[in-house]
Amino acid sequence: MNTELLLQLLVNGVIVGMLYGVVAMCFVLIYKSTQVVNFAQGEFLVLGGWVCLSLVVQMGLPFILAFIFTLVFMAIFGILVQQIILRPLIGEPIISVIMVTIGLSIFMQSLMNWIFGNDAKRFPDIFGSLSVITIGGLNVETAYVMSLVLSLLIMAVFYFFFRFTRHGLAMRATAFNQQIAQSLGISVKQTFAMAWAISALVSGVAGVVMGIVSAVSNSLAFVGIKVFPAVIVGGLDSIVGAVVGGLIIGVLENLAEFADGEYLHIGNLYTIAPFYVLIVILMIKPYGLFGTKDIERI
Amino acid sequence: MSAEIETVVSEGAAGDAASGVADDVILSVNNVEVVFNEVILVLRGLNLKARRGKITALLGTNGAGKSTSLKAITNLLAMEDGEVTRGSIEYEGQNVTHVGPEKLVRQGIFLVMEGRGILQDMTVTENLRLGAYSRPKVNMKSEIERVYSYFPRLQERTGLAGYLSGGEQQMLAIGRALMAEPKLILMDEPSMGLSPRLVKEVFEIIQRLNKELGITILLVEQNAKMALKIADDAYIMENGKIVLDGSAEELMENEDVKEFYLGGGGERRSFKNLKSFKRRKRWL
Numbered sequence: 001m002n003t004e005l006l007l008q009l010l011v012n013g014v015i016v017g018m019l020y021g022v023v024a025m026c027f028v029l030i031y032k033s034t035q036v037v038n039f040a041q042g043e044f045l046v047l048g049g050w051v052c053l054s055l056v057v058q059m060g061l062p063f064i065l066a067f068i069f070t071l072v073f074m075a076i077f078g079i080l081v082q083q084i085i086l087r088p089l090i091g092e093p094i095i096s097v098i099m100v101t102i103g104l105s106i107f108m109q110s111l112m113n114w115i116f117g118n119d120a121k122r123f124p125d126i127f128g129s130l131s132v133i134t135i136g137g138l139n140v141e142t143a144y145v146m147s148l149v150l151s152l153l154i155m156a157v158f159y160f161f162f163r164f165t166r167h168g169l170a171m172r173a174t175a176f177n178q179q180i181a182q183s184l185g186i187s188v189k190q191t192f193a194m195a196w197a198i199s200a201l202v203s204g205v206a207g208v209v210m211g212i213v214s215a216v217s218n219s220l221a222f223v224g225i226k227v228f229p230a231v232i233v234g235g236l237d238s239i240v241g242a243v244v245g246g247l248i249i250g251v252l253e254n255l256a257e258f259a260d261g262e263y264l265h266i267g268n269l270y271t272i273a274p275f276y277v278l279i280v281i282l283m284i285k286p287y288g289l290f291g292t293k294d295i296e297r298i
Numbered sequence: 299m300s301a302e303i304e305t306v307v308s309e310g311a312a313g314d315a316a317s318g319v320a321d322d323v324i325l326s327v328n329n330v331e332v333v334f335n336e337v338i339l340v341l342r343g344l345n346l347k348a349r350r351g352k353i354t355a356l357l358g359t360n361g362a363g364k365s366t367s368l369k370a371i372t373n374l375l376a377m378e379d380g381e382v383t384r385g386s387i388e389y390e391g392q393n394v395t396h397v398g399p400e401k402l403v404r405q406g407i408f409l410v411m412e413g414r415g416i417l418q419d420m421t422v423t424e425n426l427r428l429g430a431y432s433r434p435k436v437n438m439k440s441e442i443e444r445v446y447s448y449f450p451r452l453q454e455r456t457g458l459a460g461y462l463s464g465g466e467q468q469m470l471a472i473g474r475a476l477m478a479e480p481k482l483i484l485m486d487e488p489s490m491g492l493s494p495r496l497v498k499e500v501f502e503i504i505q506r507l508n509k510e511l512g513i514t515i516l517l518v519e520q521n522a523k524m525a526l527k528i529a530d531d532a533y534i535m536e537n538g539k540i541v542l543d544g545s546a547e548e549l550m551e552n553e554d555v556k557e558f559y560l561g562g563g564g565e566r567r568s569f570k571n572l573k574s575f576k577r578r579k580r581w582l
Contacts, residue, residue, distance in 0.1 A: 169428050173417050179377045180415040185403030185432035185478065 002262060008138055009254040015144045017250020018151035023206050023223055024230040024242035025158060026199040032175040032237050033195040035094070036086060039101040041203060042224015043108035048074050048204025049211035049220060050116045053123060070208060071201055078200025079193045087192075105224070112218055120217030143213045150209055154202060155243060162239070171195060175237075229278035235288025244289065249274045324350040324482055324514050325371065325407075330385035330395075332363075332370050332538075334378065340366050342538040343385065348482065348531075353508050353515045355525040355546065357559060358535035364518040365412050367535070368484045371516075372409045373399045389482070403432045406481035412490065414471040418460030422452055425459050425470055429477030445473040448503065465496040472503060482514045483507070489521045497521065501528055522559035526550045534559070
């Protein structure tokens with residue numbers, strides 16, 4: 001057995017899994033606070049990547065500036081999507097809302113195809129991100145290390161935000177019961193807008209990171225689909241579950257690749273393995289590992 | 299009978315305005331009509347006034363529209379597809395009928411919801427901090443200390459609020475209201491699901507808040523006896539309307555109130571007679 005390859009793949013799995021976890025958190029954040037299943041999460045991520053890339057490559061902005069602009073852009077974009085597309089749907093059946101987010105996903109795909117083209121594009125090598133550092137005999141690209149650090153940072157900020165800040169607490173209250181939140185003086189509309197803004201913004205960051213790690217392309221939207229098993233595994237309404245789910249899916253993918261490459265030789269097991277897990281988990285624990293029971297309406 | 303009561307109510311309202319007691323009134327609900335789902339009429343012209351610094355009790359049977367009244371005042375009906383279709387609500391002389399709930403909290407109206415409205419998956423401190431959501435610049439620590447001075451028992455509870463006993467949850471709900479530093483607290487059945495001893499304790503606290511902090515209280519209750527004991531004024535509601543109002547002492551002496559809400563009253567009647575008597579003597 002090729003232990004070194006296995007270890008290498010495991011490390012990759014953890015790093016990618018953390019990134020899935022971040023995107024899954026964004027997904028759960030929207031679901032928890034606004035009861036919307038956002039199938040366009042992957043497109044949010046790609047949009048963030050494209051915006052940052054275009055600013056760096058075409059406008060020649062320094063990366064940091066482009067990154068900050070991307071954050072602002074994504075936050076505003078999230079608020080606009082919520083206000084224009086989803087606010088009128090409040091109180092409509094859940095299936096309509098799902099159809100609308102699927103529509104949004106297709107619409108964004110096509111729009112980005114049209115504006116940014118069909119090809120994958122790389123970020124200029126600003127961080128020396130392709131250089132490799134060796135930790136304990138394992139080779140890890142700097143870009144991966146950066147991605148891991150950033151994922152951990154985002155998770156820490158999420159934890160701090162929901163635990164200690166006024167708006168974070170307000171968002172949790174709104175997720176628990178909107179009428180109680182209102183009776184405490186919390187504006188539910190504002191909270192909804194904030195949830196979408198944060199979710200879009202953080203997805204955008206994940207998009208930029210993925211762009212640096214590999215390349216920006218419209219097919220990155222597959223992360224949005226990958227994240228779905230992660231979210232289901234963790235439980236649709238649990239932020240911790242999202243992170244754990246992301247990790248599980250990331251590691252599993254790489255294990256599948258290992259098994260496939262070494263023994264099975266099926267090819268492409270990498271892509272579909274998470275969905276097999278999804279099916280198994282749904283059979284054993286329909287509410288996910290951390291989910292609460294009263295969400296069976298999905 | 300019903301005509302007589304109606305005239306009593308309207309005379310009472312007119313009398314208030316005439317004698318200039320009006321500035322003493324912190325909240326006045328004028329002829330408010332509430333409709334749910336655009337067809338179900340729940341409040342049918344509600345009139346009531348809460349005097350500043352006093353406890354006003356709003357009594358009535360199940361389904362009379364008491365909770366709906368409180369939600370109409372705090373504008374929380376939209377979430378249940380309800381709407382104030384007629385009438386006006388005035389708070390501190392301002393028309394606040396269609397002012398958003400978050401603004402009302404900032405202006406000093408706070409509703410302690412039925413079933414306490416505790417955020418069960420959050421800790422006691424987090425619940426208290428959310429009480430002060432409308433006051434972002436407040437010194438959180440000293441405010442929480444102040445609440446603990448009223449409810450020392452809460453200080454020992456570090457876990458999730460969902461694990462508190464019913465009485466503790468009610469105290470947390472009242473403590474959370476204090477965090478908002480309100481001028482007017484609306485309480486929806488604070489005695490619900492509590493043992494008699496706890497009910498007494500909760501009512502004593504309500505009285506203390508009223509006396510020590512000068513907070514005006516509008517109290518919705520099923521437990522008419524307790525409510526009338528601490529209230530200054532009282533209203534009795536039936537079918538979405540006020541059918542009787544007066545000072546708490548007056549109502550406590552009222553034969554009909556004794557009969558319907560306080561139990562007993564007068565000589566004991568047989569069950570059969572009581573039934574026919576009730577049918578004849580509905581409030582409306």
